[in-house]
Amino acid sequence: MPVGLQTWRADGTLSLSITTRLPKVLGRIYFPSFNLTAGGSVPSNVNGSLQDGRLANGELFYFFTPGGNSRPYYDGWAALGPAVSLSGTTLSWIWDADTVRAWKAATLSYESYAGDCYLNYGIF
Numbered sequence: 001m002p003v004g005l006q007t008w009r010a011d012g013t014l015s016l017s018i019t020t021r022l023p024k025v026l027g028r029i030y031f032p033s034f035n036l037t038a039g040g041s042v043p044s045n046v047n048g049s050l051q052d053g054r055l056a057n058g059e060l061f062y063f064f065t066p067g068g069n070s071r072p073y074y075d076g077w078a079a080l081g082p083a084v085s086l087s088g089t090t091l092s093w094i095w096d097a098d099t100v101r102a103w104k105a106a107t108l109s110y111e112s113y114a115g116d117c118y119l120n121y122g123i124f
Contacts, residue, residue: 040097042096065120067117
């Protein structure tokens with residue numbers, strides 16, 4: 001018999017079985033809105049990294065959520081987050097100018113800003 005969280009339906013069939021790992025959110029990083037420079041590049045102060053020793057205890061997962069000033073596009077929320085990578089216990093993020101330009105064109109944004117979102121990260 002597996003060991004872990006299991007839930008059963010009233011008819012006795014298994015509805016959920018989590019037998020190995022559960023996700024754990026470790027932190028959240030806010031990326032304020034920024035504009036591309038006059039030369040069309042990403043400002044150097046928007047890329048970065050952080051050290052979190054807890055990242056060694058599992059596999060990384062992450063997702064983006066809107067910031068407080070985000071405007072919805074059409075009927076939903078559209079956001080562009082940076083490229084995220086993990087090396088050891090160092091979580092890094094890099095914004096790419098070509099990706100920012102393509103995203104802006106695809107969302108028909110009349111402003112040249114990106115960001116105003118949160119990177120939520122954790123392990124499972």
